[in-house]
Amino acid sequence: MKQLELNNRKVAVIGCGFVGATSAFGLMQSGLFSEMVLIDANTEKAEGEAMDISHGIPFARPMKIYAGGYDDIMDAAIIVVTAGANQKPGETRLDLVQKNVGIFKSIIPEIAKRDYQGILLIVSNPVDILTYTAHKLSGMPENRVIGSGTVLDTARLKYELGEHLGVDSRSVHAFIIGEHGDSEIAAWSSANVSGIPLNTFCEMRGHFNHDDSMERIAANVRNSAYEIIAKKNATYYGIAMSVKRICEAIVRDEKSILPVSGMIHGMYGVEDVVLSMPAIVGKNGIERQVPISLDEDEQKQLRKSAQILKEMAEQVL
Numbered sequence: 595m596k597q598l599e600l601n602n603r604k605v606a607v608i609g610c611g612f613v614g615a616t617s618a619f620g621l622m623q624s625g626l627f628s629e630m631v632l633i634d635a636n637t638e639k640a641e642g643e644a645m646d647i648s649h650g651i652p653f654a655r656p657m658k659i660y661a662g663g664y665d666d667i668m669d670a671a672i673i674v675v676t677a678g679a680n681q682k683p684g685e686t687r688l689d690l691v692q693k694n695v696g697i698f699k700s701i702i703p704e705i706a707k708r709d710y711q712g713i714l715l716i717v718s719n720p721v722d723i724l725t726y727t728a729h730k731l732s733g734m735p736e737n738r739v740i741g742s743g744t745v746l747d748t749a750r751l752k753y754e755l756g757e758h759l760g761v762d763s764r765s766v767h768a769f770i771i772g773e774h775g776d777s778e779i780a781a782w783s784s785a786n787v788s789g790i791p792l793n794t795f796c797e798m799r800g801h802f803n804h805d806d807s808m809e810r811i812a813a814n815v816r817n818s819a820y821e822i823i824a825k826k827n828a829t830y831y832g833i834a835m836s837v838k839r840i841c842e843a844i845v846r847d848e849k850s851i852l853p854v855s856g857m858i859h860g861m862y863g864v865e866d867v868v869l870s871m872p873a874i875v876g877k878n879g880i881e882r883q884v885p886i887s888l889d890e891d892e893q894k895q896l897r898k899s900a901q902i903l904k905e906m907a908e909q910v911l
């Protein structure tokens with residue numbers, strides 16, 4: 595197969611359900627790309643979304659949006675994969691694993707056999723396991739197979755903290771790390787608001803019950819997907835913004851620090867597991883992970899999260 599030169603202005607989205615279509619809509623508005631290909635097992639769905647999203651172009655910037663096949667996406671700078679079943683009410687992300695690994699076994703080899711040279715951004719859940727699956731099935735280097743990881747959970751954490759403290763959530767620096775799911779960890783010990791340690795800032799704003807607040811906020815973040823799914827069957831706006839943010843960091847080679855999911859080698863005793871740690875993200879995907887400082891308890895929780903993911907990955911692959 596002839597190798598195509600990558601087009602930094604081109605993106606592909608595989609899976610045009612709630613998450614894929616909303617992400618495509620966000621990417622159209624972002625101005626980052628001039629060409630976008632949509633793929634779905636349901637061809638009519640991809641065609642319909644391409645038409646509908648294209649009709650917004652006169653309010654954004656010129657670009658070409660169309661439904662296509664795998665031969666159309668090989669020069670895309672980024673392929674976003676959102677194909678797969680979503681969580682049903684009461685179902686955990688890990689419950690989804692068998693179903694979606696099966697779907698990946700039909701998608702990833704199509705990409706691998708065309709010797710894809712761009713960035714594969716995995717969004718389907720359970721995202722850490724599926725990023726690991728995509729890496730194994732594609733044989734692509736670890737830095738170019740990344741998961742949206744806890745970028746969304748971290749946005750939820752910043753939003754909740756911003757509301758709690760009456761401050762712009764962009765001034766809040768805090769991360770959710772580990773699994774995108776039930777064993778995720780709020781890294782409180784490194785959290786700060788514009789350089790001011792979180793507890794000091796809380797006290798400036800009249801909050802003194804630190805343990806209770808942290809427990810409540812972390813639980814809200816952890817449970818928000820379940821709550822949204824119970825109310826409206828799917829979550830898609832927050833993740834679409836997260837996809838747009840990650841794509842922006844890649845195509846603009848921003849070297850932004852984002853908690854994407856990637857292979858961990860040795861950090862805090864975690865070995866050969868895909869999970870989220872803050873990482874420098876640019877044109878080559880993950881440039882390197884950043885070992886933010888964690889206290890003993892957070893380190894213990896991270897190793898536990900890694901163990902859960904490792905066992906799951908071993909069962910499915």
Ligand SMILES: NC(=O)c1ccc[n+]([C@@H]2O[C@H](COP(=O)([O-])OP(=O)(O)OC[C@H]3O[C@@H](n4cnc5c(N)ncnc54)[C@H](O)[C@@H]3O)[C@@H](O)[C@H]2O)c1
Pocket residue numbers: 608609610611612613614633634635636639676677678679680681694697700701717718719720721742743746774828829830833
């Ligand atoms: N990572 C995150 O933070 C995050 C957030 C929300 C949802 N998700 C996940 O995103 C995924 C999609 O969710 P959704 O709500 O859009 O689901 P959905 O059911 O609306 O859409 C899934 C789409 O994938 C398509 N599809 C299935 N098999 C395919 C294949 N082999 N090739 C191409 N397309 C295929 C389906 O036709 C469907 O259009 C789920 O796994 C969900 O859990 C992840």
